[in-house]
Amino acid sequence: MPKRVATHIFKAIQAARKILLVSHKNPDGDTLGSLAAMMQYLRHIEKPHVAFCATDISPSLMFLPHIDYVTHTPTVWDDKDIDLVIVFDSSSPDYAGVEHLLPIMKERGAQIANIDHHNTNLQYGDFNLVLPKASSTTEIVHDFFAHNKVTITPAMATCLLTGIITDTGNFTNAATTKHSMNIASKLIEKGGNMALIQGWVLKDKTINGLKLWGTVLSRMAHHEKLDIVYTYVTKEDIAKHGVTEHEVEGIANFMNNIKDGRAGMILKETEDGNFKGSFRTTHDHVDVSAFAKLFGGGGHKKAAGFSVEGPLEHAIEHIFEKIRLFENGELALAEV
Numbered sequence: 001m002p003k004r005v006a007t008h009i010f011k012a013i014q015a016a017r018k019i020l021l022v023s024h025k026n027p028d029g030d031t032l033g034s035l036a037a038m039m040q041y042l043r044h045i046e047k048p049h050v051a052f053c054a055t056d057i058s059p060s061l062m063f064l065p066h067i068d069y070v071t072h073t074p075t076v077w078d079d080k081d082i083d084l085v086i087v088f089d090s091s092s093p094d095y096a097g098v099e100h101l102l103p104i105m106k107e108r109g110a111q112i113a114n115i116d117h118h119n120t121n122l123q124y125g126d127f128n129l130v131l132p133k134a135s136s137t138t139e140i141v142h143d144f145f146a147h148n149k150v151t152i153t154p155a156m157a158t159c160l161l162t163g164i165i166t167d168t169g170n171f172t173n174a175a176t177t178k179h180s181m182n183i184a185s186k187l188i189e190k191g192g193n194m195a196l197i198q199g200w201v202l203k204d205k206t207i208n209g210l211k212l213w214g215t216v217l218s219r220m221a222h223h224e225k226l227d228i229v230y231t232y233v234t235k236e237d238i239a240k241h242g243v244t245e246h247e248v249e250g251i252a253n254f255m256n257n258i259k260d261g262r263a264g265m266i267l268k269e270t271e272d273g274n275f276k277g278s279f280r281t282t283h284d285h286v287d288v289s290a291f292a293k294l295f296g297g298g299g300h301k302k303a304a305g306f307s308v309e310g311p312l313e314h315a316i317e318h319i320f321e322k323i324r325l326f327e328n329g330e331l332a333l334a335e336v
């Protein structure tokens with residue numbers, strides 16, 4: 001934990017008039033767990049605050065305390081009292097969907113704190129508490145509280161444990177370290193409810209959702225030359241099965257169970273007919289964040305995301321061609 005930054009952010013919180021907490025778009029257990037833990041603390045010290053997420057929250061995360069206080073109405077940003085914005089688990093302002101809002105805040109004199117663990121983080125804050133070695137942003141928030149001698153209540157412990165459980169794939173992926181296990185154990189000691197989290201986060205599949213998974217999994221293909229296993233999900237699939245978009249969220253992580261291929265990829269069609277892609281790998285020698293960066297995306301070595309233009313056939317061809325050129329060292333030439 002970089003102690004100076006942790007102290008500075010803590011002092012900024014104490015001095016702030018009103019604080020805006022921000023999660024990333026399509027929020028996961030880590031960004032919302034971090035936000036919810038901080039929100040609990042702000043409630044405890046009676047610090048005025050609001051909370052913002054640019055998109056909807058998955059029903060499987062609604063167990064987090066006071067999470068219905070988080071709004072996606074951008075007018076919360078108009079509040080002139082806000083003088084500190086804390087963004088959680090977002091490598092860039094775009095990732096949180098606030099690239100147009102943060103500059104306005106800065107102009108108004110508000111300070112930005114950026115708390116994150118993505119190695120692609122753009123260090124866009126006035127305070128950057130960015131630790132790529134941390135399993136999750138909640139692990140950093142835990143260490144931040146510990147450093148500043150903040151008492152972690154059972155509700156806060158549950159929030160923080162949520163991020164560790166979701167980002168480590170329930171303690172199975174490469175983010176699972178001695179430190180993350182150690183903190184998880186401390187959080188359970190402090191009253192963190194692991195069974196509650198696992199019940200909500202892991203046992204969240206519906207029959208129709210799993211039928212959709214079946215469709216998506218049955219399409220799986222193996223790009224032999226690049227040794228990447230991939231599949232896709234369209235808007236039509238989601239509509240046909242009568243499920244919400246949240247039902248497909250776990251498929252990318254599920255691809256970590258595949259023995260074949262050095263990496264897995266899933267493409268998901270967005271409203272505008274373009275595609276959001278996710279890469280996963282469990283192989284030490286593969287860095288999928290390098291693949292994601294080729295398409296302006298980012299993330300971690302073992303889990304990364306990006307966006308590409310549709311239609312589907314074009315997207316798939318474009319992705320594999322660009323990765324091939326990148327690995328052959330020909331990319332610069334091809335781009336000219």
Ligand SMILES: [Mn+2]
Nearest residue numbers: 030089136137
């Ligand atoms: Mn995270």
